[in-house]
Amino acid sequence: MNIIINNSSMQPIYEQIVEQIKTAIMKEELKKEESLPSVRTLSKDLRISALTVKKAYDTLEQDGFIVTVHGKGSFVAGVNVGLRQEEQKKEIEQELETVIRKGRTYGMSNEELAELFELILEE
Numbered sequence: 001m002n003i004i005i006n007n008s009s010m011q012p013i014y015e016q017i018v019e020q021i022k023t024a025i026m027k028e029e030l031k032k033e034e035s036l037p038s039v040r041t042l043s044k045d046l047r048i049s050a051l052t053v054k055k056a057y058d059t060l061e062q063d064g065f066i067v068t069v070h071g072k073g074s075f076v077a078g079v080n081v082g083l084r085q086e087e088q089k090k091e092i093e094q095e096l097e098t099v100i101r102k103g104r105t106y107g108m109s110n111e112e113l114a115e116l117f118e119l120i121l122e123e
Contacts (some may be wrong), residue, residue: 001036003023014056017042018060033078061074
């Protein structure tokens with residue numbers, strides 16, 4: 001598993017880990033029941049705190065992407081296609097909402113935003 005941490009990013013490190021593992025699971029680069037590195041191993045490899053990795057794994061478990069078995073480690077949960085697609089749609093929806101809010105802050109109308117969206121889709 002290849003996780004890249006961007007220290008200059010405004011996104012917290014644990015969120016970067018969560019995002020990259022979710023993406024690997026959704027793209028099926030990580031398969032169902034595949035084991036993840038231990039918290040200590042990943043923290044050592046990434047040169048970050050074990051608490052940061054633990055927080056990322058806890059978030060992934062809460063979101064249903066991994067399962068942790070005490071004494072055995074963390075494993076990729078069986079993520080069904082519908083859940084995977086719903087997660088992707090949710091992520092895109094959040095990003096679109098951010099862009100729309102920014103456009104409105106700049107004084108753009110709904111029509112201008114829609115026109116810009118259509119223009120970008122044509123490219």
